[in-house]
Amino acid sequence: MRVLYSTDPVAEKERFRRWRETIIERVMPLEISEVGPGPFSGRIEAAQVGALTVNRITTSGIRTELTSAAIRRSEIGSTITVALQISGAMTFSQADREATTARGDLVVLDRQPSSILTPEGGQGLFIEIPQERLERVIGPAKLYSRTRIPAEQATTQLAVRYFHQLLEVHRRMEARQAERMGSIGVDMLIASIAERLTQDVPRALHGTVVVQRAKAQIEDTLHDPALSPSDLAAAVGVSLRRLQELFHERGQNISDYIWERRLTVAAQRLREPHAAQMPIGLLAYACGFTSQAHFSRRFKDRYGASPREFRMDTFQRTLRSATG
Template sequence: MRTLFSTADYKPKDSFRLWRETIFERIVPVELTPAAAHGFAGTLEAAEVGPLLMTRITQSAVTTVATPNTIRQHGKYETLNVAITLKGRVFCAQDDRTAIQHPGDIVVMDRRPATMGSDIDTQTLFVELPRECLERALGSTRRFTALTIGADQVGTSMVTTFFQELVRMAGRLTPDMSNRLSSIGIDLIVASIAERLAHETPRNIQGILIFQRALAHIEAHLGDVNLDPARLAAAVGVSLRHLQALFREQDRNIADWIWRRRLEIAAQRLTDPGFAHLSVGELAYNCGFSTQSHFSRRFKESYGISPSEYRCRNRGAPEIIC
């Protein structure tokens, strides 16, 4: 991994201020509060393997808070973070769930208000990956955010070992090998989370299958401007009320999910060179929006800027594949 920043290179009186500025500007806008007024130390290292951005943070005791305002500034709604605790003890809270992680434990944090912190020195490896890679296999992240995935699980142990080796070898991998190994890493994370969720109260298998079939139908018909909850229910062969209940079990609303996926796909295509020839209006229509004004309004509500501004800011961004 390459070192992006270390407080060892600066005067102690400037350490935390510079650390906070670096985290805010180069990693993610968050509010940081040190446990002690003096003596803060931190090292920030990073590596990229395929679509995965891995960041190893070694730091003194600190509390990190993601607020609605900082999340809007971040804007990375299409990704989420898997945090692997390597040293110390970390607590986190999100979606009305609070948990503590010890070395070897894993936790998933989404782009919603959250708090992470510790009362001792810690080292954590953050793996930023496309959210669709987890939600496509596991459903809403609200099922497992801030849920401790313990080091005692076989899958968790494999994830920790795999990613520690991956960051060690990152600089020596070919692009093809990077993509292959990143896919393996994502599969291991999915398996580890699934193993943890298996310990939760079992749900109706038939209901889960209907829910997954509904998600697949949405993905295949996002460009259909007539797709709505009633048509979706008819397509999967259940009543609208029953389908709404299945979505509520996954902390989702049918209509909201359809519009969210349309916006996410539109955002991906706005940065994909393969769709650069399409105007914003054409791209909007292909993603299921009946008018460009409707698309622009919803996009700005979700991403804080217009589709055109988003395209200009992210022009040339690589396509994420998982």
């Protein structure tokens, strides 16, 4: 990862002041206070994996406050942060909700007034993922922000290992590969969050959580042409009949939802400049279609144009926009 800032070359008595000034100037106007004895040290590293921004922050004991004023003054995009604890412990507080994370735990951070306390120092990985993509699958982030997603959970372990390995090799990837690998990482994080939401859920919300888990599973296995409603029901631990009932209660059909997601993802990839040379058949298989003919037929029914026409039209509109 690329080092954005480090206090190592700064005189010990100036380190915390310089750290605070750097964060306010380069990141966000946060309220930061030093905690605990000893000289302060801090480091910010960053990596860009496709569209994902990943920051690794290492500090001594510190408290960071995100205030309403800071949120109003900042230029935050439409992303949600997932924090991965690498070492030490952090306590995330928001209103009446609090979560303390240890090594290997995850926690979702939305854009609300809150604080982060690292009493004895530590290191965390902060991954920015698209808010719309997360909330489309598992609902508004405000419902599960500051909820600890434990390291003991199998899906958490897989996601954590994946990101550690991804950050080691991402620089050797082509842009298209990095985009795809980053997208897989987001799917793994979403699956981990969805699994956590099935625990300690009030009965009245259980059906919603089951559907959210099913949708997370769909996103994770969308490329698999063998994905079926019965497989999906088994993956989330309910009968097929019950899962069908839950989707119908929300005005949806499982099979229709799967095909709609496949078509939507295919359309998104056809719009991506780095995928302009990808053969239509390869793109179709990557989205779970068993043949290019089947894909083209369904795509034209949905969008009123063949995949090739759709991509060409997107390219021409982009070119006209760029040339005024």
